[in-house]
Amino acid sequence: MKDEFIEQWGLFEVSWEGPNEGNPFIDVSLKAIFKNANREVEVKGFYAGEGQYTIRFMPDQTGEWSFQTESNLGTLNHLKGKFQCIKAGEDNHGPVIVSGKTHFSYSDGKPYYPFGTTAYVWNYQKEEIQEQTYDSLKSGPFNKIRMCVFPKHYDYNLQEPGLFPFVGSLEEGFDFSRFDTRFFDNLEEQIARLEELNIEVDLILFHPYDRWGFKNMGIEVDQRYLTYIIARLASFRNIWWSLANEYDLIENRSMAEWDDLFKFIQKEDPSQHLRSIHNWHRPDNRSNTHWYDHSKPWVTHASIQHPDTSMVMELLALYEKPVIYDECRYEGNINHGWGNLTAERMVQCFWEGVSQGGYVTHGETFMNPNEIIWWSHGGKLYGESPDRIAFLRSIIEDGPVKGLKPFNFEWTVFAGKTGEEYLLAYFGDSRPSSKVLPFSENERYKIEIIDTWEMTISRLVGEFSGGSTINLPSKPYIALRAIQI
């Protein structure tokens, strides 16, 4: 057997023939212990259909990895193999991890600033629409997408899917003991194509928009589903686990059960992908409910839904983890209150959140004669916000690598600083004619005025010391960038 070569954070896969009678998903257990020097990693295998039993693994260290299987089936037990893990290729930076407490990077240390979008069930649409989605993502500003494993039952999205994660149909019912491997083959192809586009997949494992019975299948089935998902998908380096979307709309599931599902994923996932959960209710005066407590140790970052992106600073202080506003409502014009923001307001949310050292996720909900709406179906983007989000992304990627820390400039200003070196301050829909530069008087700065809507950057003539009064253009959607000289 000649040496196989796998890139660091690449996908190693090995399959064997086995029985296809009975219920291979239940009857056969299979795992492998992967070894690199003195390190051991346990990885579960899965039944891939057509009598194939597969183990996948994403090595995170270069060097030789060997493995040996364990199975209740003699022909799959004690199988051995090895591969050489080599340095990652130029476009492979590994999975995204938390870095600098409230920011992210790829595993190789390259900074990663999430500029995500949402297309919940684009993966369930017909080929033509899926190809439009890839094209839109390829030319768009996004490097993360929120999408669901399960189909979605909601306004503008009532058609019946062709394939489901489980074998069965709405009419005949589903067999929760058998996965539909064709569905997962498709999903993996979709995830792989997104990886080629450098797009992280924030995969929503449960959600409440359901007419098929998937939202709460009982702990035993839910755990089996998670085990299968992790065995198949944890080897894709662009996977993030979003335990649930609007988890607090799923009835009959206690907070302790959500905690247990989180801990289950944490235990099962050999690659420790990012983990969060996304709320519906808001912890404000109008509601007695509370968000999931993102300070719990199994949560890697806060995945917030709230229309008020001004709270990033508070949430960073509260959780001491990265904060992503994964929904702050969507650019569009549908009837629902969360789906008719102007582009100006969508862009404002991005700048408010990002200037404070947080992150914000896009969505688009324009009425359309075919009812193909990006937020749900993917397809084409019609809005005016993506170009402005690309502009913001370029400014952030141009900024200090360590990421912004929120800075309390003034209550109507959204700002982040890195010590005395760099300031990004956004004035939102306010239109001041001046501000005082909030740095020590001994330091000198280059000042640029950014028109976040017109996407222009103008350097002010001269150099400015901390405490200088900076003239501003008295119009909304202006930001100021100060860089120490």
Add this chain to the structure above:
Amino acid sequence: MKDEFIEQWGLFEVSWEGPNEGNPFIDVSLKAIFKNANREVEVKGFYAGEGQYTIRFMPDQTGEWSFQTESNLGTLNHLKGKFQCIKAGEDNHGPVIVSGKTHFSYSDGKPYYPFGTTAYVWNYQKEEIQEQTYDSLKSGPFNKIRMCVFPKHYDYNLQEPGLFPFVGSLEEGFDFSRFDTRFFDNLEEQIARLEELNIEVDLILFHPYDRWGFKNMGIEVDQRYLTYIIARLASFRNIWWSLANEYDLIENRSMAEWDDLFKFIQKEDPSQHLRSIHNWHRPDNRSNTHWYDHSKPWVTHASIQHPDTSMVMELLALYEKPVIYDECRYEGNINHGWGNLTAERMVQCFWEGVSQGGYVTHGETFMNPNEIIWWSHGGKLYGESPDRIAFLRSIIEDGPVKGLKPFNFEWTVFAGKTGEEYLLAYFGDSRPSSKVLPFSENERYKIEIIDTWEMTISRLVGEFSGGSTINLPSKPYIALRAIQI
């Protein structure tokens, strides 16, 4: 002595000569008991300067009123007189009172919808600017003004006044036992000219922007000041008492003392003008402080400062009194975060608050080479919001007389209803393409689409029943008016 005739809610005044030596403000007590049939009203007199002792009274009932004085000075004691109170003239509707629990009317029952503005110390500016202020108010949409008795020490407003409520100067100190009657003569002329313009005077009795020592003179002086103010001004029918502006920035004054000052005014004022107090802090997550409890019995209406006008519905439910957002920030472009709203946002605040059955107050803070800024000095108005406020006022004055009750249409919609008869729903900077008419299916409606920025009203062709889907123009700043047929 021949009969004198005074209009209902007019100003009856009588003066006598007396001593001008010693300290007439302290040495001489004077009051009168006014009688109308079996009713008695006690009214305090005041020293008007130049040896004149004056009693003023605003009769609230027609018919004969007689009075008799009481004084510690023999020559002013047991003086008698009478007058005939006749029906009010066409332009005299009496003082504004609370009506229908959360709204206002004049005392004759004519509805009064406050559309106020703020020019804190316009009364301290030179004649030319004061005349500009009257002109601006005459041609503008406002029927209430917030203004201070005391001068103001704050950015853009640092000049030294010529006259003060008390005798003295910053250099030589003030004699808190002697009022400067020339100051009050001017103030009364200003209040009278505002009355001619049908503008209510929301008179701020204390405020924290002070370099002279007026913000907290001790309970004894404060009460003497209030007694003098009430004796001179309670007979003006367009007076409202605003106990303090940003009261919570005045140090060393306990909540119990504020309560006592409120109760003192309530007891002293024979005409029971409207009373409130205005906050600075906000009762939100970022602050441990709380608003004054406007449910206290001596408060007639809530005078709120908060940038979020969406809370009107909650505040109406909390206080069960009229709610006026007397500050929601100002249209302008100054450096301060509260003073650089766009006109669009200022108008949005008005529509958000007013559509829910509350009220909102305007202010303007444009930088200006002469530093004459409306919010502080009056003068000219430069903004784009006043025309839109006039448009909104015309729509409200055209609506049901009983006033809107807040209606929970949808979380991004600001709406008020009167039963099944009338709906005003404002969509803010959202831009829905449709909404469902929230009435019972049995009723039929005329529907108008209001562009609150362009100031147009377009009737939709046909009649609509409750539950109909209404198409909307997918642009921001749109309102819908439904009137039952």
